[in-house]
Amino acid sequence: MVHENPHSTVETKFQSLFSINVWCGMIDDMLIGPIILDDHVTGQNYLDFLQNELPKQLEYVPLATRIAMYFQHDGAPSHYTRHVMQHLNDTFPNRWIGRGSTINWPPRSLDLTPLDFCLWCFMKSEVYRKKVDTRDELLVNILDVIACIKECQDALRRTTRHVFTRVAKCIDVDGGIFEHLL
Numbered sequence: 180m181v182h183e184n185p186h187s188t189v190e191t192k193f194q195s196l197f198s199i200n201v202w203c204g205m206i207d208d209m210l211i212g213p214i215i216l217d218d219h220v221t222g223q224n225y226l227d228f229l230q231n232e233l234p235k236q237l238e239y240v241p242l243a244t245r246i247a248m249y250f251q252h253d254g255a256p257s258h259y260t261r262h263v264m265q266h267l268n269d270t271f272p273n274r275w276i277g278r279g280s281t282i283n284w285p286p287r288s289l290d291l292t293p294l295d296f297c298l299w300c301f302m303k304s305e306v307y308r309k310k311v312d313t314r315d316e317l318l319v320n321i322l323d324v325i326a327c328i329k330e331c332q333d334a335l336r337r338t339t340r341h342v343f344t345r346v347a348k349c350i351d352v353d354g355g356i357f358e359h360l361l
Contacts, residue, residue, distance in 0.1 A: 200217065253292075305324045
């Protein structure tokens with residue numbers, strides 16, 4: 180009779196410590212990006228992204244949309260350096276949302292941001308469905324999932340339009356929890 184030792188351990192290879200910073204944007208039925216950012220996003224490399232990469236990503240967005248669109252980002256420290264805020268003020272005057280803007284966005288307001296309440300959640304569940312052992316495998320998974328999401332224009336459009344419903348519910352409950360009302 181063989182008895183298993185309840186105190187024994189078996190070494191397995193779990194995901195090593197690596198990460199990838201991905202920038203994406205959403206406008207109507209379009210997913211903009213992805214842009215793979217440096218491992219450590221600083222104010223300077225985020226400013227470089229805004230000045231050099233973002234305009235390229237927006238080339239296929241109709242001009243009327245670009246002129247009227249608002250740019251929103253979260254409260255990451257690199258997003259509110261003096262140079263970044265000045266660039267956003269020049270590029271999106273009174274049309275950018277975030278920390279330090281004239282349109283301040285409350286921290287941890289994930290319920291009102293389509294990238295948070297929809298895209299990143301779905302993307303993470305799909306990307307990590309398959310175990311990865313290297314940064315390159317993770318990057319391939321990310322790019323594959325984003326390519327699939329880009330094909331779902333109706334779902335992207337519904338997601339961006341759903342923001343209005345979410346904001347109305349948030350107002351109805353005076354900024355309280357509203358997810359259960361949706």
